[in-house]
Amino acid sequence: MGSVANYRDPLADRLGRLGTETAYAVALEAGKIKASGRKVYPFHIGDLNFPTPTVVKEACKNAIDDGFTGYCPAAGIPSLRKSLADHYNDVFGLSYLAENVSVQSGGKPGIGKFIMCVCNEGDEVLFPSPGYPIYESMAKFLNTKPVPYLYKETADGSFSLDVQELRTKITPRTKAIFVNNFQNPMGVAHTRAELEAIADLCVEKDLYCFSDDPYYQITFSDFNRDDFIHIASLPGMFDRTLCGYTFSKSFAMTGWRLGGVVGPRWLIDMVTKINTNDEACTTHFVQVAGVTALEHPEAKKFTVDMVNELEVRRDVLAEELNSIPGFHAIIPKATFYMMANVTKAMKAMNISHIETFRSKVLRETGVSFCTRAHFGTPTVGESKQYVRFAFSGVTVDQIKAVGEVLRPYMQQFC
Amino acid sequence: MGSVANYRDPLADRLGRLGTETAYAVALEAGKIKASGRKVYPFHIGDLNFPTPTVVKEACKNAIDDGFTGYCPAAGIPSLRKSLADHYNDVFGLSYLAENVSVQSGGKPGIGKFIMCVCNEGDEVLFPSPGYPIYESMAKFLNTKPVPYLYKETADGSFSLDVQELRTKITPRTKAIFVNNFQNPMGVAHTRAELEAIADLCVEKDLYCFSDDPYYQITFSDFNRDDFIHIASLPGMFDRTLCGYTFSKSFAMTGWRLGGVVGPRWLIDMVTKINTNDEACTTHFVQVAGVTALEHPEAKKFTVDMVNELEVRRDVLAEELNSIPGFHAIIPKATFYMMANVTKAMKAMNISHIETFRSKVLRETGVSFCTRAHFGTPTVGESKQYVRFAFSGVTVDQIKAVGEVLRPYMQQFC
Structure with missing residues (x-):
């Protein structure tokens, strides 16, 4: 040394x-x-x-045989970008185009890239606590200040967001918030009113929102479907929300490393520019299989x-x-x-x-x-x-x- | 907005x-x-x-069928880590263990992670010019100061490193150097003397070295094999060099996104900690195929x-x-x-x-x-x-x- x-x-x-x-x-x-x-x-x-569903595995094996083994665009193959945009539109009534998608190697890469794109050092970033530990870790690593907002056990035996407490955590330096509806570790399904309250705060305080979306396809029969909305669909949120999608949980594809971020062009194009520098592209034939996962009835x-x-x-x-x-x-x-x-x-x-x-x-x-x-x-x-x-x-x-x-x-x- | x-x-x-x-x-x-x-x-x-070689494609398809589709360790599967360490040892006479390898999604991710691991903001980073543009781009992005060192056309019609010029570029703030033997874009194969000169400067000036190694398996019959050494094998360099390996060029696997960094434990463990935060792991079944690429005679x-x-x-x-x-x-x-x-x-x-x-x-x-x-x-x-x-x-x-x-x-x- x-x-x-x-x-x-x-x-x-x-x-x-x-x-x-x-x-x-x-x-x-x-x-x-x-x-x-x-x-x-x-x-x-x-x-x-x-x-992993057989039909997805077969699609991947066919893509390997068919020679989808060379470089592909940093933002992802056009068919997967379109398929994921359509998926969000179908599920949440949103209006994304293929250009609103940047394919990622799983759900995690989007977390750091979101912070890199919207936060300078010293900016404050709100994250749920208890919550997925990577939000806080990446925020600290990138020299922003992570600030936890809390969930409390209610009288009826569930957890709920403390909106008043969240409001008190916002300062002039707060730039961004991580929202994880259908949450790890608490399994919280937010009410529509909670999501609306977060969205109102984002617009009022000019915050950018990362909606971490690994679990929305895993809801149970007693979940109130009236609460099934996406924060990006609320007034003023489309242009300030980056959605983090992963194939890991919905299709038992944790080891495939396939996901994508979905959001406004100004943000997607910057994420893609980071892709170009950081990883070139996501595995080509895995992306081909991703289209099958999103579109095939068997999946x-x-x-x-x-x-x-x-x-x-x-x-x-x-x-x-x-x-x-x-x-x-x-x-x-x-x-x-x-x-x-x-x-x-x-x-x-x-x-x-x-x-x-x-x-x-x-x-x-x-x-x-x-x-x-x-x-x-x-x-x-x-x-x-x-x-x-x-x-x-x-x-x-x-x-x-x-x-x-x-x-x-x-x-x-x- | x-x-x-x-x-x-x-x-x-x-x-x-x-x-x-x-x-x-x-x-x-x-x-x-x-x-x-x-x-x-x-x-x-x-x-x-x-x-891509058929034997590698078949290995990947078998791995999918055999269920290598779940999460795997952030540092990579043990068999691939060992295989890549053995490969470096066989080719360059080095002495790496599996623990000296952190699997990456291609060659690019190692570039940014190296800078993240050894450079603070304001540190100076030497990079070859002409050279692969990502060194300079990531160094700037991470708020270090990239400093080019030059190659010149010689009388005999090749390019050669200007070692004297390189020395003048080093300041007390210089922390790291990118070395790309068998270089893109010039195809330069460094002489043993050039590599020794760089290594001596690294030890003298306490610099950390990223050896970007995509092309060493692509040398032609008129290349002087006496010059085939790895900078990490030179005195004082093992503990200050991170090697960036990719499967992309040697096995026509550009779209597979598989590579790895090889180096001292103090650096590898930090890279792996970034993996945990940034991408969880590299695609599981692709790693299984990587072992075949490195070990199978047909590959x-x-x-x-x-x-x-x-x-x-x-x-x-x-x-x-x-x-x-x-x-x-x-x-x-x-x-x-x-x-x-x-x-x-x-x-x-x-x-x-x-x-x-x-x-x-x-x-x-x-x-x-x-x-x-x-x-x-x-x-x-x-x-x-x-x-x-x-x-x-x-x-x-x-x-x-x-x-x-x-x-x-x-x-x-x-």
Whole structure:
């Protein structure tokens, strides 16, 4: 590393601000415990135990044979751009053209590129807490100031946005807001009134909005369809919203790395210019398969069948968790995540730190889950304790087994 | 966009510093001329007209069938990390482990991530000029100061690095250098002495080095194999060099988007942490196919056969270009790019701007090529004029046709 005399820190300052998905550490810990011979119940994972639809796999294999193996445009192939625009228009009554789409290698790349496009250093960026940890991590990395806005458990046992609190977080330096309807980790499906309140704030305060949209195709039968609107469709929002789409969840394509951002041309063209510099293009034949995912009836049927199966899992999981002393499940109307309030369980066990609780339960029962702390720093005044169960990668039998394991375990303390 | 009263510029300042590959504009222009009915000879393109080896395509299709469709580690699948480390070790006598590899979606992503990892804002970054334009563009975008170092045409008709000039460009703020042995656009194969000189400067001045390595598998029979060394293998360089590998050129996999960076753990782990935030992972089944590309004898044979064919094209192209009045070809010993000195041609045509020359020749003959100006801003004191012919995407017949078209065209002027 050169002589001591001229040694300087090789690492750039920004790396000290870069976070990660700490949930991966849980996966690692669970893996070690499994390797030691103990049975592990994997509820920490957001991956899906469904295979990608056959019709999509066949489309990809055909595209490889047909020679879609060379460079393609940085914004994506025209057919996929049009197909994704049409999809948003069909689902949400929007009016995007192919030119409003920039294909991405999954949902994540859009998050950083959005901040790069609209925020200077020092600008403030609002993000949901609890929420997907990458918003905060990328905002810090890019030297903006991430500011959390909160969700609270309501009397009826769901989570809801605290709009008044959100308003107090906005300053003259606030430039952008991340909105994640059908939310990870809480499974919150926003009401129309909540989305309208956020949109009104965006217009009033001149904020740019990233609508992170991985889960809107995963809603359950008790979700009120009157609330199914897209924030980009609200007055004044079309030209200030970038939608982040991913194929990962709706079509069990997590490892394919295919997604796209959808929004106004002024923003899309800049994202595409970053694509040109950062990755050239997204895998050509994977894009061809993406058109099939969005358009083929069998792919649509796959999503419907998968959501039906996820709803069965959700209902069994809620019943099991609510049968465990000290646990109270908050039942989501969308996504494949369920939060459980474990405040009573922790009190009974005389544990004050959620991470202590998580690792003790994992070590002593093999049941593995994430906690609220994996989804952003808990804020001052949060007195309740939550853990998150992902039911995307488990069977109904594994869900029932969790109840059978955790009930007697918790009865020791409660 | 909100009311006029609260309007502010939505775009971040950094976008004003972001460049692009201006060669794409040439492709667009050539496409329009082709659409107008004129025959176009496409020498502007760096894509390959070879199909990806069948054995790699089959491996990918099998991986899709075998369910390699879910998330995989952010650093890449262990087998590909090991395979790429072994490849560098075999080819260059290095000693990398799997842990020294972070898989990327092609060669480009490593460029920006290297700067993000080792440079603070205001640090100076050396890049070759003429050179691949993304080094300068990403350095500016990330608010470092890109500083060009130069290559000059020598008496024997090749290009060579001006080591003395490079030394004068280093200041106390210089933190990093991009080195592109087997270079785009000049096809320069550095001598051992040149690489040693760069390495000595890196150690003396405590610089971090990105060795951009897309073309080392494409060297011709007249290349002196004594010069085939990797800068990371020179004294003091292992721990300060990040190698940028791509599958794009060696295996005709440009549209697959597969590559990797190879280097010391302190740097690789940071790149992987950025992967986690920026893209989750690289396409899972494409990585499985990458192992086959690196290890299967048929893929190795493909590269050998392709290079033999490229050498045939090179020799024909050199003969044709040197038969055109006012053109002088600089014959590369590697890559699939050939520079031609067109100073005399431009003088004869009374044209002083290279872009005027390029577009006039394209419009009037259909022969499409890039110029030195597409590979960095020409620096003060550059008096010679060059154009670049890519021979990766053309047939020998197309190459001969160029001579037949340009000879009579230039005879009008010379």
